[in-house]
Amino acid sequence: MARVSHLLLLLSILSYIAGTAKSAATTRGGATAFIKSSCSATTYPAVCVQSLSAYGSAIQQNPRQLTQTALSVSLSKAQSTKTFVTKLSHFKNLKTKEYEAIKDCLDEVGDSADRLSRSIQELKNFGKAKGQDFLWHMSNVETWVSAALTDENTCIDGFAGKALDGKVKASIKTQVVNLAQVTSNALSLVNSYASKH
Template structure:
């Protein structure tokens, strides 16, 4: 049980770092799977976004911490890929200043790293099977490292657009 809480808190801290349009979902408040998702999302940085993003997957998640984590990572990967595509489009804008072009280029590299790290995290979770003890800790340490690095990549991308040089908000 403690490892499930550790897993959930680890993943949910990082799962919703890429802002996207959220489609509204209608799920009965008494649904045990939805209640499980809501309770799990309370520990996240953005609980409303967490619930909105995962509630649609309630039938798949049920009340499985492992399925919740896998789904959260899959949603994050999908959003990271979407963001990467968006940043690629930004590179094609004409009239960009050199500093803007450099920030976009750096961000694209960070997004590429994000996609890679989230993909590795998903594969690691799938490959760990029913690992226990030291083997479980080793697998989770890998996931934690890659998810933490993805968060850092995201922050680095955002920081590249802040400050006076790009008319952003000072970091």
């Protein structure tokens, strides 16, 4: 009799585990489909899906969480880009124009990170705001993310011209272009979230 009850207990535990795994897989699948669908309206959908897919369990199918995560990913990318550009500014044998462009870029990327951070805080803080109050807060978020994107593009523009061609320009441009793509996607998701309320 004890063996039968142990067997039943074991079977019920296995059934529970299997059900939980299936439920998690269904949730993951739903989150992935939601992310892909949301990203399809962005300027860089493949970058969007790639940068957000790892956060599917947190995002679920929640537009606000998707927007919050997109901004957080953009901020994280801005901070790592700032660190990268800072390291490049310490290279020896930089041309004067390269150093000046790097220094300006560092300021722009720093401003971008600051604006993205403010956007995240604004989105977190306004909670369940509705109507005009919601629109005011979302307008702030949209303005700051748009300004962050402008900062990133200004950094890239600072390396225009053949005089700055070389490894430094190429490596900074690769980093900042990726940051701008992630930020552009975040802005699209912010705008989409705002338009649905």
